[in-house]
Amino acid sequence: MIRFDERQKTITLHTQRSSYQMKLDGTGVLLHTYYGPRLRGGDISYLIQTEDRGFSPNPDEAGTDRTYSLDTLPQEYSSSGVGDFRIPSLEADCADGSHTVDLRYVRHTIRDGKYALEGLPAFYDGEGVQAQTLEVTLLDRCSGLEVTLLYGVLEEYDLITRAVRIRNGGPSALRLDRVASVCLDFPAGTPDLITMGGAYGREREPVRMPLTQGVHTVGSIRGTSSHQQNPFMVLCGHDTTEDAGCCWGLALVYSGNFQASAEYTQFHETRLTMGIHPFHFSWTLEPGQQFTAPEAAMIFSDRGLGQMSRQFHRAIRSHLCRGPWKESRRPILINNWEATLFHFDADKIVSIAEAASKVGLEMMVMDDGWFGKRDSDFSGLGDWNVNEKKLPGGLAPLARRINDLGMKFGLWVEPEMISEDSDLYRAHPDWAFRVPGRPVTRGRFQLVLDLTRKEVREYVTRNLRATLKSANIEYVKWDMNRSLTDVWSCKLPANRQGELYHRFVLAVYEILETIHREFPNLLIEGCSGGGGRFDCGMLYYTPQIWCSDNTDAIDRLRIQYGTSFCYPCSAVGAHVSAVPNCLTNRSTPMHTRGVVAAAGTFGYELDLNEISGEELEEVRRQIDHFKRCWDVVMKGDYYRLSDPFSDAPFQAWMHVSPEGDRALVGVVMGTVHANPIRPRLCLKGLDPAADYRINGEIYGGDQLMYAGLPLPILNEYEAVQYDIVKV
Incomplete structure (x- = not known):
């Protein structure tokens, strides 16, 4: 629930076990006073003790009061250029060339229900769920820049969401250079910060460190949330454990460049900010235009990291993921990639499916190599026409053969990419991101389509629609196998090229939303070389994500452990693969591989025709067992009983x-x-x-x-x- 106290000028957001409070002070600054265990009530601003601090300037309204400074006050949304030298939430180039934003309270509204964001993913409410929205409007009176802070409260999940809308109410154009989705100021203390580092094949490794004076920043400028960092972080006490102590988790509902920062100040206070990365970001707002920043989700727990994770899991499963698959058992599938790579035909796919159907597998997924001249990484992307040398008659005859085995049929796609050796590139070379006059940068021998252009989005959507209608396709693995480089578009002037990274993410969301709306029963699994785009933004469109290309069971213990700090098991694509593992060359027992994969959506990445009879019986037992216990894994509470980064036996x-x-x-x-x-x-x-x-x-x-x-x-x-x- 959300309460406004007119006398004390406080706004307090209550969840089941937490309270969050802000206060309007006498100058119109919106102060942040509290975020922690649930309170009965009261004005917590008594904790703010002002005093004269050297080199902390005072705003004009303070007059001769040298104790009042934005540099020392906890703020709900920090500004820039007016005396607060900590991390700003918002930076803008104003029409007069100044870089000053001074935000003061104008009004607020409280209403039932959870807000939604145009063109962006966001948590949502539902029948029987108590949710409210708070909107607080702040204004920079000199420029006319209007900032609306959005807060959503889903009480039973201890979830508070935040987003920001910015409107240019002035007479002249201005440019946004930094827009944080969330700013959190904490009182003096000695906290730890937990972030998720890693690399391709070893994603989401928890990194815990005590904060020292200065700014600690993680993020991605790869165009995606990345394998190397994840848009999730935790602030906690030194003594916080899995089962005890206070912690604050923040997750960004966004799939592109992001930055998450923690500043431990000169007075041992902490400021957390999270939002779009300011690297090569700018957004021009003409008079009357509006910009909406992505949503951030916050959960406080006073019962340790485990409870924080379980609350995130429940909220993501029920109020971020959408469609019929969010609560249903996903088909147990087999994928041919690690068995065949590009080298297959229809008969080979059917032979894998025949062996799989005999042990109870429910879906055959055909991976990369079914389209265009796609026999290697070097060609074919963008040409989404079936390679009939491999698949005579197209997808429909193959899908029927798979369906006749009692199995569903699924397909791999990579719609955001283009190969230079493709009919599409030969016809439209300008459709790829490429800076004129500069040599191109390749990743996996491919370029990135400029999805910010309407005609490119329409081409991609049209081809996806035609493919999905051409056969009984019930699952899509949506892959994205390189980071963004050479980000330039002929459709934007030079002074607006800084909008491209964000426009690209919006374009991906637009295409996914169209497919979600036109094919509501389609199960989509997100993927970006495995876990390179594993974030809350993608989970709004794809209820599961391929957790990592690393399917080695022992490495997966670490990857799935780190993933679990924010993301539920129902979102974790996890499969049993062949040994020796293709990335680690390690061999583990079939039973072990099954036990580890059963902590996710569960499936297989091998050719069952090539394993022993004993292993085949083990596979049959694994499938039967998962069918009996899927609801415990997919809908239950998850507990970490050990730390795979420790020396535990x-x-x-x-x-x-x-x-x-x-x-x-x-x-x-x-x-x-x-x-x-x-x-x-x-x-x-x-x-x-x-x-x-x-x-x-x-x-x-x-x-x-x-x-x-x-x-x-x-x-x-x-x-x-x-x-x-x-x-």
Whole structure:
């Protein structure tokens, strides 16, 4: 709920377990006073103690009061050029050439329901969900720049969302150079910052560090959220653990260049900002025009990192993902890529599907190489016509053969890219991003289509529509296999080229929204070389994302662990692949690969014709088991029971059903040493007053959580899985 206290001039946002407060001060500055455990009420601005600070200037309204300075006050949305030398939320080049923005309160409104954003993904409310919206309008009176701060409250999830709309209410054009979606000022303390680093094949590695004076910044300028960083961060206390302590999680609902910064100030206060990366960003606003910044989502937990993650998971599953697949079991699929690469024909695809259908797999996905002259990375992208040498008669006959096996049919696409060796490029070389007079930069031997141009978007959408209507296609893997370079468009003047990165993301969203609307039952899995665009923005359009091209089970323990800090298991594309693994050359047992993949959407990346009979029986058991427990994995609460970045002898995780009557535990043994100590595992999320059955034995929930469960001595990389049922 949202409450305005007229007397105290405070606006307080309450969720189930948290409160967030701002205050209008006497000069019109909107102060931030509190974000933490839920309060009964009151004005928390008593904590703001002003005093004369050297080299902290004073605004004109302060008169002779040298204790009042924007440089020392906690602000709801920081401005620039008027005495606050911390990270600004907004920077603009005004018509007179100045770089000054001074924001003061004008008005606010409170209404029921959650706001939506035009052309951008955002969390939404739903039937039976208590949600409210707060809009606060601030104004820079000299330039006429009007800033509307949007807040959405989904109370039961402890979720507060923020977004910003900026309108040029002045008589002259101006240019935005920085627009943060969220600004959070915290009082003095000694916090830790957690971000998600990594690289291709080892995405979302948690990095935890104590903040020291200065600015710590992570982000991406690759045109996507990237493998190297993720638009998610956590501020927490030094002593915050999985199960105890305070933490604040922030996720950006955006899929392009982003920047997340934490400034630990001279007075040991902390400012967090997150939004579009200012690198090569500018946006011209003519008089009357408006710009909308992406949404940021915030969750506070006073019960540790685990509770914060579970609240994000619940909110993303129910109020960010859309369509019939968000709550339904996804088909267990097999993909031919690691089995065949580009080298297949219709009979080969059917042979893989035939073997898969016999063990209970439900969908055959044909990956890269089905279109144009696409026998390698060097050619074909952009020519979305079927290669009939491989697939006589097109997609429809193949889809029918797959359907006749009792399986669904899915397809890989990469609509945002173009090969120079393609009919499309020969006809429209200017459709690719390329700076005139400069040599081109390639990634995976391909260029990027300029989707900011209407005719290019229409071409891509038209081809996708025709492909999806040409056969019974029920799934699409939407890939994007390179970072953006040479970002220049002939459709924009030189002084507006800084709009391209953001316009590109908006174009991707527009195409996805069109496909989502025209093919509402289509399941789309997002992908960007695996996890290069794994973010809340894409989850609005694609309820699952290929977590990483690295399918090695041991590496996946780390990747899926880091991913779980924000993103639910229902969003994690995870498959069993062949060994030795193509990226690590490591061999792990088939059972281990299945246990690890079962912590996500579950599927296979191999040719079942090429494995042993014993392994085939193991695959059959894995599929049968996942069909029985999918709802626990996809809809349940997720608990991290160990840290794979530590020296623990095993790695473990746990899913607990929403009703608390079932649970699934996965354990994988790490490096084995001589004369080992017998491991013991303490479970989480059970009812301490209830009894549970594990392998025919009855244990108390309190016993399993507080005393623990003895684990068997396993060989290196072996796994064990426990089904737990309440009795």
